[in-house]
Amino acid sequence: MSIVWPCALDMPTYVQLGQRVEGGDHLCTGCGKQLAPWGGYWRWVRGRSTGRLWIRRGRCSRCRRSHALLPDFLLERRLDEVEVIGHALALGIAGGFGMRSVADRLGIPMTTAREWRRRFQLRAPALAAALVEWRCSWIRPLYCSPLMVKQLLSKRLALPGSELELASASVYQHCGDSGV
Numbered sequence: 001m002s003i004v005w006p007c008a009l010d011m012p013t014y015v016q017l018g019q020r021v022e023g024g025d026h027l028c029t030g031c032g033k034q035l036a037p038w039g040g041y042w043r044w045v046r047g048r049s050t051g052r053l054w055i056r057r058g059r060c061s062r063c064r065r066s067h068a069l070l071p072d073f074l075l076e077r078r079l080d081e082v083e084v085i086g087h088a089l090a091l092g093i094a095g096g097f098g099m100r101s102v103a104d105r106l107g108i109p110m111t112t113a114r115e116w117r118r119r120f121q122l123r124a125p126a127l128a129a130a131l132v133e134w135r136c137s138w139i140r141p142l143y144c145s146p147l148m149v150k151q152l153l154s155k156r157l158a159l160p161g162s163e164l165e166l167a168s169a170s171v172y173q174h175c176g177d178s179g180v
């Protein structure tokens with residue numbers, strides 16, 4: 001089982017550190033006990049700096065489960081950096097670009113981009129529910145203006161200006177001032 005943790009390092013720095021990278025302190029998701037370092041493994045990542053990186057593992061001394069400690073720029077079983085995947089989905093779904101065009105812009109295989117969109121669309125209802133829940137807990141009773149949507153998106157996705165405008169407009173239309 002994997003634990004995704006907020007990593008302060010950017011991906012190129014993380015890659016460069018190799019096995020010297022720190023995994024942070026984490027609690028077992030099964031029983032809550034502090035995990036002890038338990039080696040790790042190499043995996044590939046494709047993105048701003050394609051390469052192999054070291055994923056630390058932690059093990060619980062109580063229930064003996066081991067956990068992969070994934071920095072938050074990675075997804076389990078996905079080769080690409082999370083920022084690239086998010087950018088592709090924003091362009092393809094919110095931005096209205098075809099996935100062939102998205103793949104060309106980002107330098108990724110078209111089959112990969114299509115697969116992300118397919119999986120995202122399968123999970124879209126759950127993601128939309130999570131977004132509404134998040135809005136309810138964080139924004140209510142504040143009015144969520146188009147500017148707020150844009151600011152929230154710009155913090156999470158590194159999109160150039162025109163694409164950010166498109167994505168924010170689309171998200172605002174679906175989730176903005178809709179009386180949640």
Ligand SMILES: [Zn+2]
Pocket residue numbers: 028029030031032033060061062063064065
């Ligand atoms: Zn445990």
